Structures are given as C-alpha cells and as structure tokens.
Amino acid sequence: MADDPRDARLRTVRARNRALLLVLIGLVALFYALTFVRMGGH
Amino acid sequence: MSDLPTTAVAPVSSAAVGDYVQILKPRVMSLVVFTGVVGLVMAPGHIHPFIAAVAILCIAVGAGASGAINMWYDRDIDRVMRRTASRPLPAGRMLPGEALGFGCVLAVGSVAVMGIAVNWVAAELLALTIAFYVFVYTMWLKRRTPQNIVIGGAAGALPPLIGWAAVTGDIAWGAIALFAIIFFWTPPHFWALSLYKADEYAAAGIPMLPVVxxxxxxxxxxxxYTLVLWPVTAAPWLLGIAGMLYAVGAGALSLMFTVASVRVCRDEGERSARQMFAFSLxxxxxxxxLLLVDHAAMAPIGGGAR
Incomplete structure (x- = not known):
C-alpha cells in the first residue's frame, strides 16, 4: 500500500486548514476576552 | 502529446503544520519568552494576568516572526550549512514567499495586538526588536562583519525590556540591567558554537570571528566577555531589584562561566567549546x-518596593 502523493498532499492541506481555523478561532476568543478585560476597568 | 502547449506550472507548497512551527524557531522563542516573563515579573506595578499573558504571547509571536523572516532571507546559506540544511526552506518543503508572508503577518499582528491590548511603548519595543533582528542583524551585519552577533545581539536582549514596559509603560534602569545581561552573554555563547562550526560558517561565507x-x-x-559579565550580572543587585540570594548565585554562575572560558582557551580541541556552548544556555x-526566585523570596518582605 504505497502512499499516493496526491493523498499525502491532501492530508497536509487539510491539516494546514484545520490549524488555520484553530488560529482564527483563537484570535476571535482572544479579542472577545480582551474586550471584557478592558471594559472591566483595567 | 508533444504537440500540446507547455504551460508554466506554479510551484506547489508541501509545507506541513510542523514546518510552519519550525520556521518560528521554537527553541529560540522559548528563551525569548522566558526572559520576557522575567522582565514582566520584575517590573514594579500591577498588570492584569490576562493582559500579561497576551503580552507574553505577543513577544513569542514577534520572536517567531523574526525567525521566519530570517529563514526566508538566509535560505541560500542555510542550504550550505549542515546544521540548517534540513530547515523547511532549504529542504524545499516550503516556498520562500510562504515564509516571508507568514513572518510579515505575524510581525504586524503581534505588534498591533501588543499595542491594542497592552500598551504602545511595549508595542514599539517589540517592533524595534523585530526590525533590528531582520534589517540590522540578518540583512546588514550577519554577512558583513565578525561583530554581527555582538551588535545584533541587542535584538535578543530586548524581550525583558518589552516585558517590563508591558507593566510600567516605560523603560527603567532595572530593565536595562536585564538587557545588558543578555547583550554581554550573547558573544561568548555564539562564539563557542562558531568555534566548532567554523568550517560550516566559512563555507557559507559568514564572517564569524573564528573564521576572520x-x-x-x-x-x-x-x-x-565572561569577565564583563561579572559586574553586569551584579547590576540587578546593585540597583536593588534583586537581593543577596541572586547576587551570590549570579557570582557563582559567572565564576563557572569564566572557568569554562579558560578551559576553552587552554583546549585546542572542540570538546571544551561544545561544553561551554551547552553551559552558556x-x-x-x-x-x-535566580532573579525570579529571589524576587519571590523578597516579595513578602519588600512588598514589591524597588
């Protein structure tokens, strides 16, 4: 069962997309939390 | 089939998530983050823990951005050196434009978030650190002078100042003392490495001091430099931001560092240089x-007074 290069590439791209999604969600959460901290009178 | 028109095929990236992590130079980042945290903790005043965490995140991302842009610029010499040949760019797993774009986005993002979330003095210092590392060290000094890591070392020494400024919004003598420790530590650290990697640096055309x-x-x-580190590491104690525990510990460590350097002077082989490089870290x-431990020990008595 040799690994098809196209499958390997697809897996890499999917992993990259998932990582990017996580980063974007993290950024949204960061700014959400920041807003609360800043509004809290810090 | 031979009659079909040939079309230019755009290069395709095969970079995995791990490659993106690797170009951020995580090992360098960990030291940068640690020294930044110490600057933040040692600074007088109060900072909300969440804002402190954001400041540290920004320092980490800014350091990573510098690393990515450095790898983009140095991809030609990284290919020549064994130590760096397996990095994503020289190995051909990542396209140069990807690394540059990634680094620029992270650089701008980290400075912007630092400014918005923490304060603009810390953001300006972070921007200065990234710019100094990229333009002054990587693009200007690294390939031109054996003093590259002496002057360029300022970039690596700035994180405690950023951490300090994140709390106070300014720069004080205590922060400058922390800067000076890293600044004067950098040359013996990198020269120990370059002593046993001199042939690789020479092959890549980098004028490190042993080569030139x-x-x-x-x-x-x-x-x-190890002798200069004696008074420099004593500065936090002399300035009153660290106590006797730190002073004694720093003195003992500086003595050991000097002894390691004397061994390097006496040894014609590479072993002592390798040992000194490991010890320098x-x-x-x-x-x-020690600064952190001493600070924690002083806190109940001093109440944060400096």
Whole structure:
C-alpha cells in the first residue's frame, strides 16, 4: 500500500486548514476576552 | 502529446503544520519568552494576568516572526550549512514567499495586538526588536562583519525590556540591567558554537570571528566577555531589584562561566567549546531563574518596593 502523493498532499492541506481555523478561532476568543478585560476597568 | 502547449506550472507548497512551527524557531522563542516573563515579573506595578499573558504571547509571536523572516532571507546559506540544511526552506518543503508572508503577518499582528491590548511603548519595543533582528542583524551585519552577533545581539536582549514596559509603560534602569545581561552573554555563547562550526560558517561565507580573526583571538574575546559579565550580572543587585540570594548565585554562575572560558582557551580541541556552548544556555536560564526566585523570596518582605 504505497502512499499516493496526491493523498499525502491532501492530508497536509487539510491539516494546514484545520490549524488555520484553530488560529482564527483563537484570535476571535482572544479579542472577545480582551474586550471584557478592558471594559472591566483595567 | 508533444504537440500540446507547455504551460508554466506554479510551484506547489508541501509545507506541513510542523514546518510552519519550525520556521518560528521554537527553541529560540522559548528563551525569548522566558526572559520576557522575567522582565514582566520584575517590573514594579500591577498588570492584569490576562493582559500579561497576551503580552507574553505577543513577544513569542514577534520572536517567531523574526525567525521566519530570517529563514526566508538566509535560505541560500542555510542550504550550505549542515546544521540548517534540513530547515523547511532549504529542504524545499516550503516556498520562500510562504515564509516571508507568514513572518510579515505575524510581525504586524503581534505588534498591533501588543499595542491594542497592552500598551504602545511595549508595542514599539517589540517592533524595534523585530526590525533590528531582520534589517540590522540578518540583512546588514550577519554577512558583513565578525561583530554581527555582538551588535545584533541587542535584538535578543530586548524581550525583558518589552516585558517590563508591558507593566510600567516605560523603560527603567532595572530593565536595562536585564538587557545588558543578555547583550554581554550573547558573544561568548555564539562564539563557542562558531568555534566548532567554523568550517560550516566559512563555507557559507559568514564572517564569524573564528573564521576572520582565528580561534585564538575568538577565545581571548570570549574570556573578556565572561569577565564583563561579572559586574553586569551584579547590576540587578546593585540597583536593588534583586537581593543577596541572586547576587551570590549570579557570582557563582559567572565564576563557572569564566572557568569554562579558560578551559576553552587552554583546549585546542572542540570538546571544551561544545561544553561551554551547552553551559552558556544553562547560565542564562539560571541567572534569570535566580532573579525570579529571589524576587519571590523578597516579595513578602519588600512588598514589591524597588
């Protein structure tokens, strides 16, 4: 069962997309939390 | 089939998530983050823990951005050196434009978030650090002068100032003392490495001191820097931001660092240089660890007074 290069590439791209999604969600959460901290009178 | 028109095929990236992590130079980042945290903790005043965490995140991302842009610019010489040939760019797993774009986005993002979330003094210092590392060290000094890591070392020494400024919004003598420790530690640290990697640096055309001035002169200058580190590491104690525990510990560590340097001077082989390089990493980590421990020990009595 040799690994098809196209499958390997697809897996890499999917992993990259998932990582990017996580980063974007993290950024949204960061700014959400920041807003609360800043509004809290810090 | 041969009649079909040939079309240019755009290069395709095969970079995995791990490659993106690798170009951020995580090992360098960890030391940068640690020294930044110490600057933040040692600074007088109060900062909301969440804002402190954001400041540290920004320092980490900014350091990573510098690393990515450095790898983009140095991809030609990284290919020549064994130590760096397997990095994503010289190995051909990542396209140069990807690394540059990634680095620029992270650089701008980290500075912007630092400014918005923490304060603009810390953001300006972070921007200065990234710019100094990229433009002054990587693009200007690294390939031109054996003093590359002496002057360029300022970029690596700035994170405690950023951490300090994140709390206070300004720069004080205590922060400058932390800066000076890293600044004067950098030359003997990198020259120890370059002593046993001199052939690789020469092949890549990088004028490191052992390549240009020879190993004897490099060892002499390393010893001088370890001696300069004695008063420099004593500065936090003299300035009153650290106590006797730190002073005694830092003195002992500086003595060991000097002894390691003397061994390098006496040894014609590579072994002592390798040992000194390894010890230099422990030396800086322990000096900054001592600052933290001493600060924690002083806090109940001093109440944060400096």
């Amino acid at each position: 001035a020879g190993k004897r002169e490099t060892k002499r200058q390393m010893l001088l 422990a030396y800086l980590a322990l000096i900054f660890m």
